[in-house]
Amino acid sequence: MHNEIQSTHLRDLLSTICDPEIPVLTLQDLGVLRDVSLEDDEVTVLITPTYSGCPAVDAMSRDIESTLNAAGYEHVKVRQVLSPAWSTDWMSDEGRKKLLAYGIAPPLRKESGCNNHKGAHIACPQCNSERVxxxxxxxxxxxxxxxxxxxxxxPFDYFKCI
Ligand SMILES: [Zn+2]
Structure with a gap:
């Protein structure tokens, strides 16, 4: 039971961490947090990086470590889980709304045919026009x-669907 309370506490702490590249999105919004566990006094955090080779991963890991260290967890390990690969479909609805409000068109869902590069369904974050x-x-x-x-x-950024 004690452990459960702590792992909820850990999740709460982690859910406040923001993506280094898109500060309006938390790691929770992005869907990169896979698991967090506590054994003895060591915390292991599993994350699936958004894009392999994305330099943001190092910054993300450092943020996770420093946030947990500041909360009194001294021993923190961040491990990357590369399979299954992260997909923009894991981004939460909340995250999509935040992106849009930030002026970035959120990724299309895979089932809606995100791989057609005609931009037919991408809407302008400013005026909602699909003529882009x-x-x-x-x-x-x-x-x-x-x-x-x-x-x-x-002009606007579209968060590419993967
Ligand atoms: Zn527009």
Whole structure:
């Protein structure tokens, strides 16, 4: 029982940590937190990084360690779980709303055909128009593509679906 209370506490702490690249999203919103366990006085946190090779993973691990250290957990191990690979489908609805409010078009669901690159279903975060065009395969980071709205002419990042 004691352990259960602690693991809830750990999850609460972890759910406050934000993605280093998109600070409006927590690791919880992104769906990267797989598991957290406590054995003796050692905490093991399992995460599935959003994009393999994404430099954000190191920053994420450091944030997890420092957050838990500050809460009194001295021994923290962060392990990466690479299989199954993270998918944008794991992003929570809450996370999608936050992205949109931040001006980034959230990833399309896989079943809605995210792999067609025509941008047909991607909507402009400013005016909600679906008349958008892709400017570049890479936006502010490799995880995003740069689009422009044909109606309000605003350029915006689209969080690529994987
Ligand atoms: Zn627009």
């Amino acid at each position: 065009k892709r400017i570049s395969e890479f936006g502010s980071t490799a995880c995003k593509a740069l689009y422009q709205c044909r109606d309000c002419l605003e």
